[in-house]
Amino acid sequence: MAQKISGGCACGAIHYECNADPVVMLNCHCRDCQRASGSAYAAVVVVPKRAVQMRGEPRYYKAVGKAGKAIERGFCPTCGSQVTVKLERLPDALGLQAGSLDDPSIHRPKMDVFTSSAQPWDHMNPNIQKHTEGLPS
Ligand SMILES: [Zn+2]
Ligand SMILES: [Zn+2]
Numbered sequence: 001m002a003q004k005i006s007g008g009c010a011c012g013a014i015h016y017e018c019n020a021d022p023v024v025m026l027n028c029h030c031r032d033c034q035r036a037s038g039s040a041y042a043a044v045v046v047v048p049k050r051a052v053q054m055r056g057e058p059r060y061y062k063a064v065g066k067a068g069k070a071i072e073r074g075f076c077p078t079c080g081s082q083v084t085v086k087l088e089r090l091p092d093a094l095g096l097q098a099g100s101l102d103d104p105s106i107h108r109p110k111m112d113v114f115t116s117s118a119q120p121w122d123h124m125n126p127n128i129q130k131h132t133e134g135l136p137s
Contacts, residue, residue: 005047007101009076009083013056016083016096020051023093025107026135029122030114032063036073036082040122043098043107044085052094058084066114067134089135 008015023046033042058074065071074084085095098107111129
């Protein structure tokens with residue numbers, strides 16, 4: 001049985017629950033994720049969209065990534081916490097920002113993506129897959 005995944009933003013206006021296992025967990029080192037997070041990378045737990053129940057409405061900021069596909073980053077309009085990521089490449093999936101989880105320790109990244117943009121001060125786990133650009137197709 002799938003573990004229940006839950007989380008939300010810092011002020012509590014947005015809360016989500018998911019009753020399915022993650023599809024993939026990854027760390028994205030692209031410049032867009034760096035700018036949006038203000039840090040080295042985005043740690044994202046990708047889950048089936050239909051399994052997610054959302055309370056509150058994230059505001060979405062849309063950007064077109066290097067591969068020409070849109071990414072929308074959802075954040076709380078009140079406290080600014082990033083909570084979700086919608087990927088045009090994966091329309092049936094929803095990314096959850098690992099730091100927004102109630103238990104962020106469940107994040108077990110399988111791969112690093114866009115490592116071509118990774119920063120020298122960003123030390124990556126050498127034991128997981130590396131992709132210089134986006135998700136392999
Ligand atoms: Zn909030
Ligand atoms: Zn990224």
